[in-house]
Amino acid sequence: MYSPRESCSRFPSCMLDLGEEEKTFPDSETVKECMLAVVDEVINDEKIKVSVTCAIENVPLSDGSNIRRIEVLASDVFEMLLDDLKKTDVMSIAVDESTDRTDNAQLCIYVHFFDGKCFREELLGLLPLEGHTTGEIMFEKISAFFEDNGVDMKRVCMLVTDGAPSMAGKVSGLAAQWLAVAPQMKTLHCIVHQTVLCAKLSAELKTTMDSVMATINFIRSTSSLQHRLFHMLLSEMSAEHHDLLLHNDVRWLSKGRALERFCDLKEAITAFLCNSRQKKAETYLNRIMDNSFMASVCFLTDIFKLMNDLNLGLQGRGKTVTELVEQMHVFQVKLNLFETDLSTGRLLHFPKLRKCTSSPTQVTDVMTDFIVRLKENFLGRLDGLALPTEVPETHLVFQQKATCPSEQRKWSLPLTRGSSYWNLLTCHHP
Structure with a gap:
Protein backbone atom coordinates (compact mmCIF):
# COMPACT_ATOMS: atom_id res chain seq x y z
CA MET A 1 0.00 0.00 0.00
CA TYR A 2 0.95 3.66 0.19
CA SER A 3 3.81 4.94 2.29
CA PRO A 4 3.34 8.06 4.44
CA ARG A 5 5.16 10.12 1.79
CA GLU A 6 2.87 8.81 -0.97
CA SER A 7 -0.18 9.49 1.19
CA CYS A 8 0.92 13.08 1.72
CA SER A 9 1.44 13.56 -2.02
CA ARG A 10 -2.24 12.77 -2.55
CA PHE A 11 -3.31 15.46 -0.12
CA PRO A 12 -3.44 18.42 -2.58
CA SER A 13 -5.98 16.70 -4.86
CA CYS A 14 -8.23 16.04 -1.87
CA MET A 15 -8.02 19.67 -0.75
CA LEU A 16 -8.63 20.84 -4.32
CA ASP A 17 -11.88 18.88 -4.46
CA LEU A 18 -12.99 20.23 -1.09
CA GLY A 19 -12.06 23.76 -2.12
CA GLU A 20 -14.02 23.55 -5.37
CA GLU A 21 -17.06 22.47 -3.36
CA GLU A 22 -16.52 25.50 -1.06
CA LYS A 23 -16.14 23.34 2.03
CA THR A 24 -14.51 24.65 5.20
CA PHE A 25 -11.09 23.41 6.31
CA PRO A 26 -12.38 21.32 9.27
CA ASP A 27 -14.67 19.40 6.87
CA SER A 28 -11.67 17.41 5.66
CA GLU A 29 -11.37 15.77 9.07
CA THR A 30 -14.98 14.60 8.71
CA VAL A 31 -14.12 13.21 5.28
CA LYS A 32 -11.23 11.30 6.81
CA GLU A 33 -13.48 9.82 9.50
CA CYS A 34 -15.98 8.78 6.82
CA MET A 35 -13.25 7.06 4.80
CA LEU A 36 -12.10 5.14 7.87
CA ALA A 37 -15.70 4.11 8.62
CA VAL A 38 -16.19 2.87 5.04
CA VAL A 39 -12.96 0.87 5.16
CA ASP A 40 -14.03 -0.72 8.42
CA GLU A 41 -17.38 -1.78 6.94
CA VAL A 42 -16.33 -2.80 3.42
CA ILE A 43 -12.98 -4.60 3.81
CA ASN A 44 -13.14 -7.97 5.55
CA ASP A 45 -9.51 -9.01 5.24
CA GLU A 46 -7.83 -7.79 8.43
CA LYS A 47 -4.39 -7.42 6.85
CA ILE A 48 -5.68 -5.27 4.00
CA LYS A 49 -7.93 -3.34 6.36
CA VAL A 50 -5.01 -2.45 8.64
CA SER A 51 -2.89 -1.40 5.66
CA VAL A 52 -5.59 0.82 4.15
CA THR A 53 -6.47 2.30 7.53
CA CYS A 54 -2.84 3.21 8.18
CA ALA A 55 -2.57 4.82 4.74
CA ILE A 56 -5.66 6.97 5.36
CA GLU A 57 -4.53 7.94 8.86
CA ASN A 58 -1.18 9.08 7.43
CA VAL A 59 -2.92 11.65 5.22
CA PRO A 60 -2.60 15.02 7.04
CA LEU A 61 -6.09 16.51 6.94
CA SER A 62 -6.09 18.59 10.10
CA ASP A 63 -7.33 22.16 10.05
CA GLY A 64 -3.83 23.64 10.34
CA SER A 65 -2.40 21.37 7.63
CA ASN A 66 -5.20 22.35 5.29
CA ILE A 67 -4.50 26.05 5.71
CA ARG A 68 -0.76 25.64 5.10
CA ARG A 69 -1.19 23.44 2.03
CA ILE A 70 -3.86 25.66 0.49
CA GLU A 71 -1.63 28.68 1.00
CA VAL A 72 1.25 26.87 -0.74
CA LEU A 73 -0.97 25.81 -3.64
CA ALA A 74 -2.42 29.32 -4.00
CA SER A 75 1.05 30.86 -3.92
CA ASP A 76 2.32 28.51 -6.64
CA VAL A 77 -0.68 29.18 -8.88
CA PHE A 78 -0.33 32.94 -8.37
CA GLU A 79 3.39 32.88 -9.19
CA MET A 80 2.72 30.95 -12.41
CA LEU A 81 0.05 33.48 -13.35
CA LEU A 82 2.44 36.38 -12.73
CA ASP A 83 5.13 34.71 -14.86
CA ASP A 84 2.68 34.41 -17.75
CA LEU A 85 1.52 38.01 -17.34
CA LYS A 86 5.08 39.34 -17.42
CA LYS A 87 5.60 37.65 -20.80
CA THR A 88 2.50 39.08 -22.48
CA ASP A 89 2.52 42.41 -24.28
CA VAL A 90 -1.08 43.45 -23.60
CA MET A 91 -3.87 42.44 -21.26
CA SER A 92 -7.42 43.41 -20.38
CA ILE A 93 -8.54 44.10 -16.83
CA ALA A 94 -12.03 43.94 -15.33
CA VAL A 95 -12.64 45.38 -11.87
CA ASP A 96 -15.68 45.11 -9.63
CA GLU A 97 -16.18 46.58 -6.16
CA SER A 98 -18.74 45.12 -3.79
CA THR A 99 -19.25 44.38 -0.11
CA ASP A 100 -19.13 40.95 1.49
CA ARG A 101 -21.48 39.60 4.16
CA THR A 102 -19.53 41.45 6.87
CA ASP A 103 -19.97 44.83 5.07
CA ASN A 104 -16.29 45.00 4.12
CA ALA A 105 -15.63 46.41 0.65
CA GLN A 106 -13.71 44.08 -1.66
CA LEU A 107 -12.19 44.93 -5.05
CA CYS A 108 -12.03 42.02 -7.51
CA ILE A 109 -9.50 42.19 -10.36
CA TYR A 110 -9.89 39.86 -13.34
CA VAL A 111 -7.36 39.61 -16.16
CA HIS A 112 -7.80 38.45 -19.77
CA PHE A 113 -4.63 37.80 -21.78
CA PHE A 114 -2.96 35.60 -24.38
CA ASP A 115 -0.30 33.27 -22.93
CA GLY A 116 1.17 32.24 -26.30
CA LYS A 117 -1.12 29.25 -26.72
CA CYS A 118 -4.62 30.41 -25.87
CA PHE A 119 -6.58 33.25 -24.30
CA ARG A 120 -7.08 32.97 -20.55
CA GLU A 121 -9.35 34.58 -17.97
CA GLU A 122 -8.11 34.51 -14.39
CA LEU A 123 -8.87 36.11 -11.04
CA LEU A 124 -5.80 38.26 -10.49
CA GLY A 125 -6.50 39.60 -7.03
CA LEU A 126 -9.01 40.41 -4.30
CA LEU A 127 -8.10 43.64 -2.54
CA PRO A 128 -9.83 44.78 0.67
CA LEU A 129 -10.85 48.45 0.79
CA GLU A 130 -10.89 50.01 4.23
CA GLY A 131 -13.01 53.12 4.72
CA HIS A 132 -13.93 55.08 1.61
CA THR A 133 -14.04 53.50 -1.87
CA THR A 134 -13.23 56.46 -4.10
CA GLY A 135 -11.53 56.18 -7.47
CA GLU A 136 -8.26 57.54 -6.07
CA ILE A 137 -8.17 54.96 -3.28
CA MET A 138 -8.94 52.08 -5.63
CA PHE A 139 -6.25 53.23 -8.06
CA GLU A 140 -3.69 53.47 -5.25
CA LYS A 141 -4.54 49.92 -4.16
CA ILE A 142 -4.29 48.56 -7.70
CA SER A 143 -1.06 50.48 -8.42
CA ALA A 144 0.57 49.09 -5.29
CA PHE A 145 -0.64 45.58 -6.17
CA PHE A 146 0.80 45.77 -9.70
CA GLU A 147 4.08 47.28 -8.50
CA ASP A 148 4.55 44.72 -5.72
CA ASN A 149 4.06 41.87 -8.19
CA GLY A 150 6.17 43.31 -11.01
CA VAL A 151 3.35 43.77 -13.54
CA ASP A 152 3.46 46.83 -15.80
CA MET A 153 0.19 48.79 -15.72
CA LYS A 154 1.01 50.34 -19.10
CA ARG A 155 0.38 46.98 -20.75
CA VAL A 156 -3.32 47.17 -19.94
CA CYS A 157 -5.15 47.87 -23.21
CA MET A 158 -8.73 47.60 -21.92
CA LEU A 159 -10.37 48.37 -18.57
CA VAL A 160 -13.90 47.10 -17.92
CA THR A 161 -15.87 48.58 -15.00
CA ASP A 162 -19.42 48.59 -13.67
CA GLY A 163 -19.93 52.20 -14.77
CA ALA A 164 -20.17 53.64 -11.24
CA PRO A 165 -18.90 57.23 -10.77
CA SER A 166 -15.99 56.00 -8.64
CA MET A 167 -14.99 53.73 -11.54
CA ALA A 168 -15.87 55.68 -14.69
CA GLY A 169 -15.62 59.28 -13.45
CA LYS A 170 -13.89 61.49 -16.03
CA VAL A 171 -11.88 63.46 -13.45
CA SER A 172 -11.22 61.36 -10.36
CA GLY A 173 -12.60 57.95 -11.34
CA LEU A 174 -10.47 54.83 -11.51
CA ALA A 175 -10.50 54.87 -15.33
CA ALA A 176 -9.32 58.50 -15.45
CA GLN A 177 -6.48 57.75 -13.02
CA TRP A 178 -5.42 54.71 -15.06
CA LEU A 179 -5.56 56.59 -18.38
CA ALA A 180 -2.96 58.99 -17.04
CA VAL A 181 -0.56 56.03 -16.78
CA ALA A 182 -1.66 54.15 -19.92
CA PRO A 183 -3.03 56.70 -22.45
CA GLN A 184 -3.57 54.00 -25.11
CA MET A 185 -5.97 52.10 -22.86
CA LYS A 186 -9.65 51.81 -23.79
CA THR A 187 -12.48 51.70 -21.26
CA LEU A 188 -15.75 49.80 -21.41
CA HIS A 189 -18.83 49.66 -19.24
CA CYS A 190 -19.70 46.02 -18.45
CA ILE A 191 -22.10 44.91 -21.20
CA VAL A 192 -24.01 42.54 -18.92
CA HIS A 193 -24.56 45.40 -16.47
CA GLN A 194 -25.78 47.64 -19.29
CA THR A 195 -28.56 45.19 -20.15
CA VAL A 196 -29.76 45.37 -16.55
CA LEU A 197 -29.80 49.17 -16.65
CA ASP A 383 -24.66 53.41 -30.15
CA GLY A 384 -20.91 53.24 -29.55
CA LEU A 385 -20.66 49.46 -29.92
CA ALA A 386 -21.69 48.99 -33.55
CA LEU A 387 -20.05 46.10 -35.40
CA PRO A 388 -18.66 46.71 -38.94
CA THR A 389 -20.84 45.19 -41.65
CA GLU A 390 -18.80 46.08 -44.73
CA VAL A 391 -15.26 45.25 -45.83
CA PRO A 392 -13.14 48.44 -46.12
CA GLU A 393 -11.73 49.35 -49.53
CA THR A 394 -8.23 48.62 -48.30
CA HIS A 395 -9.26 44.96 -47.93
CA LEU A 396 -10.88 44.52 -51.36
CA VAL A 397 -7.98 42.36 -52.58
CA PHE A 398 -8.41 40.07 -49.61
CA GLN A 399 -12.17 40.01 -50.19
CA GLN A 400 -11.67 38.93 -53.81
CA LYS A 401 -9.32 36.10 -52.81
CA ALA A 402 -11.55 34.95 -49.99
CA THR A 403 -14.51 34.53 -52.36
CA CYS A 404 -12.48 32.52 -54.89
CA PRO A 405 -13.12 28.73 -54.51
CA SER A 406 -9.42 27.90 -54.84
CA GLU A 407 -8.59 30.36 -52.09
CA GLN A 408 -11.40 29.15 -49.84
CA ARG A 409 -9.67 25.79 -49.51
CA LYS A 410 -6.54 27.53 -48.28
CA TRP A 411 -8.52 29.45 -45.69
CA SER A 412 -10.54 26.48 -44.46
CA LEU A 413 -9.77 25.61 -40.84
CA PRO A 414 -11.04 23.01 -38.39
CA LEU A 415 -14.16 24.03 -36.50
CA THR A 416 -13.09 26.04 -33.46
CA ARG A 417 -14.83 28.35 -31.02
CA GLY A 418 -14.24 31.88 -29.85
CA SER A 419 -10.77 33.31 -29.50
CA SER A 420 -9.12 29.93 -30.15
CA TYR A 421 -9.97 30.44 -33.82
CA TRP A 422 -7.66 33.45 -34.07
CA ASN A 423 -4.78 31.56 -32.50
CA LEU A 424 -5.26 28.77 -35.04
CA LEU A 425 -5.53 31.31 -37.85
CA THR A 426 -2.16 32.79 -36.86
CA CYS A 427 -0.55 29.35 -37.04
CA HIS A 428 -1.91 28.67 -40.54
CA HIS A 429 -1.49 32.18 -41.94
CA PRO A 430 1.31 34.02 -40.10
Missing part, protein backbone atom coordinates in the same frame (compact mmCIF):
# COMPACT_ATOMS: atom_id res chain seq x y z
CA CYS A 198 -31.84 49.09 -19.87
CA ALA A 199 -34.71 47.32 -18.09
CA LYS A 200 -35.48 50.11 -15.63
CA LEU A 201 -39.18 50.00 -14.74
CA SER A 202 -41.66 52.81 -15.26
CA ALA A 203 -43.53 54.23 -12.27
CA GLU A 204 -46.63 52.10 -12.95
CA LEU A 205 -44.72 48.85 -13.39
CA LYS A 206 -42.51 49.63 -10.40
CA THR A 207 -45.65 49.94 -8.29
CA THR A 208 -46.75 46.52 -9.54
CA MET A 209 -43.34 45.04 -8.78
CA ASP A 210 -43.33 46.54 -5.28
CA SER A 211 -46.78 45.09 -4.62
CA VAL A 212 -45.61 41.61 -5.63
CA MET A 213 -42.56 41.86 -3.38
CA ALA A 214 -44.73 43.16 -0.51
CA THR A 215 -47.03 40.14 -0.88
CA ILE A 216 -44.07 37.75 -0.88
CA ASN A 217 -42.56 39.42 2.18
CA PHE A 218 -45.93 39.31 3.95
CA ILE A 219 -46.14 35.54 3.50
CA ARG A 220 -42.50 34.74 4.17
CA SER A 221 -41.35 37.31 6.70
CA THR A 222 -44.34 38.33 8.85
CA SER A 223 -43.88 35.36 11.19
CA SER A 224 -42.33 31.92 11.22
CA LEU A 225 -45.74 30.39 11.88
CA GLN A 226 -47.24 32.02 8.81
CA HIS A 227 -44.37 30.79 6.66
CA ARG A 228 -44.80 27.24 7.98
CA LEU A 229 -48.54 27.34 7.31
CA PHE A 230 -47.86 28.39 3.74
CA HIS A 231 -45.48 25.44 3.35
CA MET A 232 -48.18 23.12 4.64
CA LEU A 233 -50.68 24.54 2.16
CA LEU A 234 -48.29 24.02 -0.75
CA SER A 235 -47.75 20.44 0.36
CA GLU A 236 -51.50 19.78 0.64
CA MET A 237 -52.10 21.25 -2.83
CA SER A 238 -49.18 19.26 -4.30
CA ALA A 239 -47.83 22.51 -5.68
CA GLU A 240 -45.04 22.50 -8.23
CA HIS A 241 -42.78 24.58 -5.95
CA HIS A 242 -42.20 24.43 -2.21
CA ASP A 243 -41.82 28.17 -1.49
CA LEU A 244 -41.81 31.71 -2.86
CA LEU A 245 -38.55 33.37 -3.86
CA LEU A 246 -37.19 36.64 -2.50
CA HIS A 247 -35.84 39.38 -4.74
CA ASN A 248 -32.46 41.08 -4.34
CA ASP A 249 -31.40 43.97 -6.59
CA VAL A 250 -27.77 42.83 -6.43
CA ARG A 251 -28.71 39.48 -7.96
CA TRP A 252 -29.87 40.47 -11.42
CA LEU A 253 -31.72 37.24 -12.23
CA SER A 254 -33.73 37.17 -9.00
CA LYS A 255 -36.41 39.62 -10.16
CA GLY A 256 -37.54 37.46 -13.07
CA ARG A 257 -37.34 34.25 -11.05
CA ALA A 258 -39.30 35.70 -8.13
CA LEU A 259 -42.04 36.90 -10.51
CA GLU A 260 -42.21 33.54 -12.27
CA ARG A 261 -42.55 31.68 -8.97
CA PHE A 262 -45.26 34.14 -7.87
CA CYS A 263 -47.31 33.43 -11.02
CA ASP A 264 -46.85 29.67 -10.69
CA LEU A 265 -48.14 29.74 -7.11
CA LYS A 266 -50.96 32.22 -7.67
CA GLU A 267 -53.71 29.76 -6.70
CA ALA A 268 -51.92 28.76 -3.50
CA ILE A 269 -51.25 32.40 -2.59
CA THR A 270 -54.91 33.29 -3.17
CA ALA A 271 -56.10 30.41 -0.99
CA PHE A 272 -53.63 31.30 1.76
CA LEU A 273 -54.66 34.97 1.83
CA CYS A 274 -58.35 34.01 1.91
CA ASN A 275 -57.78 31.95 5.06
CA SER A 276 -55.44 34.42 6.73
CA ARG A 277 -56.79 36.34 9.73
CA GLN A 278 -54.42 39.28 9.39
CA LYS A 279 -55.81 42.61 8.22
CA LYS A 280 -53.15 43.14 5.54
CA ALA A 281 -54.08 39.87 3.86
CA GLU A 282 -57.28 41.39 2.48
CA THR A 283 -55.33 44.18 0.78
CA TYR A 284 -52.96 41.76 -0.93
CA LEU A 285 -55.87 39.48 -1.86
CA ASN A 286 -57.74 42.31 -3.57
CA ARG A 287 -54.69 43.05 -5.67
CA ILE A 288 -54.30 39.46 -6.82
CA MET A 289 -58.00 39.27 -7.69
CA ASP A 290 -57.63 42.39 -9.86
CA ASN A 291 -57.26 41.20 -13.47
CA SER A 292 -55.39 44.31 -14.60
CA PHE A 293 -52.88 43.92 -11.77
CA MET A 294 -52.24 40.26 -12.60
CA ALA A 295 -51.93 41.14 -16.29
CA SER A 296 -49.12 43.55 -15.40
CA VAL A 297 -47.49 40.89 -13.20
CA CYS A 298 -47.63 38.33 -16.01
CA PHE A 299 -46.20 40.85 -18.47
CA LEU A 300 -43.29 41.57 -16.12
CA THR A 301 -42.75 37.84 -15.66
CA ASP A 302 -42.54 37.24 -19.41
CA ILE A 303 -40.34 40.22 -20.24
CA PHE A 304 -37.90 39.51 -17.40
CA LYS A 305 -37.75 35.87 -18.44
CA LEU A 306 -36.57 37.11 -21.85
CA MET A 307 -34.11 39.50 -20.18
CA ASN A 308 -32.78 36.71 -17.96
CA ASP A 309 -32.22 34.51 -21.02
CA LEU A 310 -30.20 37.33 -22.58
CA ASN A 311 -28.27 37.87 -19.34
CA LEU A 312 -27.36 34.19 -19.07
CA GLY A 313 -26.32 34.14 -22.73
CA LEU A 314 -23.91 37.01 -22.09
CA GLN A 315 -22.31 35.27 -19.12
CA GLY A 316 -19.63 32.60 -19.20
CA ARG A 317 -15.92 32.22 -19.78
CA GLY A 318 -14.19 32.87 -23.07
CA LYS A 319 -16.73 35.40 -24.39
CA THR A 320 -15.36 38.20 -26.58
CA VAL A 321 -16.74 41.72 -26.89
CA THR A 322 -17.89 41.05 -30.45
CA GLU A 323 -19.91 38.02 -29.31
CA LEU A 324 -21.59 40.02 -26.55
CA VAL A 325 -22.39 42.97 -28.81
CA GLU A 326 -23.76 40.61 -31.45
CA GLN A 327 -26.14 39.05 -28.90
CA MET A 328 -27.21 42.53 -27.82
CA HIS A 329 -27.98 43.46 -31.44
CA VAL A 330 -29.95 40.25 -31.93
CA PHE A 331 -32.04 40.99 -28.84
CA GLN A 332 -32.57 44.53 -30.09
CA VAL A 333 -34.08 43.11 -33.29
CA LYS A 334 -36.25 40.77 -31.22
CA LEU A 335 -37.67 43.77 -29.36
CA ASN A 336 -39.33 44.88 -32.61
CA LEU A 337 -40.92 41.45 -32.79
CA PHE A 338 -42.07 41.66 -29.17
CA GLU A 339 -43.61 45.09 -29.79
CA THR A 340 -45.58 43.80 -32.78
CA ASP A 341 -46.62 40.75 -30.79
CA LEU A 342 -48.04 42.97 -28.04
CA SER A 343 -49.75 45.47 -30.34
CA THR A 344 -51.52 42.74 -32.32
CA GLY A 345 -52.61 40.92 -29.18
CA ARG A 346 -51.27 37.54 -30.35
CA LEU A 347 -48.86 37.30 -27.38
CA LEU A 348 -46.87 34.44 -28.88
CA HIS A 349 -43.78 35.48 -26.92
CA PHE A 350 -45.67 36.27 -23.71
CA PRO A 351 -47.08 32.92 -22.52
CA LYS A 352 -47.92 34.04 -18.97
CA LEU A 353 -49.74 37.13 -20.22
CA ARG A 354 -51.60 35.13 -22.88
CA LYS A 355 -52.79 32.66 -20.25
CA CYS A 356 -53.83 35.43 -17.88
CA THR A 357 -55.69 37.75 -20.27
CA SER A 358 -59.10 36.99 -21.73
CA SER A 359 -58.94 39.62 -24.48
CA PRO A 360 -56.29 41.73 -26.28
CA THR A 361 -57.74 44.86 -24.68
CA GLN A 362 -55.97 43.95 -21.44
CA VAL A 363 -52.65 44.70 -23.12
CA THR A 364 -52.21 48.25 -21.86
CA ASP A 365 -50.20 51.18 -23.15
CA VAL A 366 -47.93 50.78 -20.12
CA MET A 367 -46.74 47.43 -21.50
CA THR A 368 -46.13 48.66 -25.04
CA ASP A 369 -44.46 51.82 -23.73
CA PHE A 370 -42.06 49.68 -21.70
CA ILE A 371 -41.02 47.75 -24.83
CA VAL A 372 -40.56 51.03 -26.73
CA ARG A 373 -38.45 52.49 -23.93
CA LEU A 374 -36.48 49.24 -23.73
CA LYS A 375 -35.70 49.57 -27.45
CA GLU A 376 -34.57 53.17 -26.96
CA ASN A 377 -32.35 52.21 -24.04
CA PHE A 378 -30.70 49.41 -26.02
CA LEU A 379 -30.19 51.74 -28.97
CA GLY A 380 -28.53 54.32 -26.74
CA ARG A 381 -26.31 51.75 -25.04
CA LEU A 382 -25.27 50.14 -28.33
